[in-house]
Amino acid sequence: MTKYNWGIIGTGWIAHEMADALNAVNGEIYAAANPSEADLAKFAQEKGVKHTYTDPEAMINDPQVDVIYIATPHTFHYQYIKDALNAGKHVLCEKAITVNAAQFDEVASLAKAKNLILMEGFTLYHMPIYQKVQDLIKSGKLGDIHMVQVNFGSLKDFDPKNRFFSKDLAGGALLDIGGYATAFARMFLSETPNTVLTSVKFFETGVDEQSGIILKTPHEQMAVMALSLRAKQPKRGVVSGTKGYVEINTYPRATEADVTYTLDAHTEKHEHLSAGKSEEALQYEISDFQKAIDEGHDHGELAVSRDVAHILNSVRTNWGMKYPFE
Incomplete structure (x- = not known):
């Protein structure tokens, strides 16, 4: 496998996990960026980062950087993805990769035009168990798949300044945890859903606190999802067929x-x-991403993310919910 220099934008908890994974897979981290000098210095020291930038754009334009990993709040993803792709960098971006479908379509088209790998940071794309489950389904042992059920609920302490509850930062359950549930559902549906039904409870800050979502495909497979930011649920998915x-x-x-x-x-x-x-979830993610660069294409991950982005967009349209910056 070719050696790639990674640059990390952001130094929050997921960036810390990704840094550990990068050190495990590649043995080093080329660069990291954060406008906060204190946070950046601490991160670089803890993770052994070679180069630091208080200006993320300067790191993006460093000719030695091959891959940009984006671990910022959702609202910054779109611009950093565009800037990185235009600078000729491959991009791995945390979920939600963009805040709406129009942004997604634009950056996906740009990545294709630039012949660069763009991928969303969904660990479930890369966990080995999913290949076993897909092989089981392809074998026919579960019969025809008719229904997917999936839950994701977390109990976040209320803080109106926290991004989870901030409408200005595209907070709410849908973009924070709903992407995972939707990606799970889409992975086990044989085609893109063409019907979206949903109901929502809004939090006092205007973001979605909890919701129920039903998806149906043209051939009438269905997925039922339950999301919440203020009620803990098991992260549980069930794929049901005619034989099991x-x-x-x-x-x-x-x-x-x-x-x-x-x-x-x-x-x-x-x-x-x-x-x-x-x-080792993030190690699998890094290895698959670098393999995609080596091979010049992904293995369908961005296509799933496209459907996820469009489904989430349809859900918000149903709710009549827009973020202030849209």
Whole structure:
């Protein structure tokens, strides 16, 4: 595998995890950027970063940087992605990759025109257990897939200044955790949904606190999702077919899946699948991303992200919810 120099924008908790993963996979981190000198210096010292920039644009334009990893609040993603692609850099961006579908389509088209790899930071794209589950489905052992159910609920302490509750920073459950649920659902639907039904409860700051979302495809597969920022739920996904179903818990970094075969109305047979290590989730992500650069194409991840972006956009349109900057 070719050696690539990574530049990290942002020094929050996910950037810390990614830095550890980069050191594990590549043995080094070329650069990091943050306008806060104090935060940047601490991060660089802890993670062994070679070069630091208080101006992210300067790092983006460093000719030695091959990959830009973006770990900032959602509202900064679009501009940094565009700037990085225009500078000839491959981009791995944390979810939500953009705040709306129009932004996504623009940066995806730009990446294609520049022949660069653009990918959204969904760990479930890369966990080995998902290949086992997909192989199981392709084998026909679960029959025809009819339904996907997926939950994601977290209990965030209320702080109106926190990005989770800030409409100015594209806060709310949908963009913070809904992308994961939607990506899970889309991975197990055979085609892009063409029907979106939803209901929402808004928080006092105007962001979405919790919601229920139903997706239906042209061939009438369905997905049902439940999201919340103020009620803890298990991160649980269920994929159901005519011959059985598979349950995947803690699905963003899952390593196990439980299969139930419904042989008839009264008899069940069970199987347990396992693969990978949850603590190596970001290492899988980095390795797959660098492999995509080596091969000159991804393995369908951006296409799934496209559908996720458009579904989330449709959900917000249903709610009549816009962010102030849109």
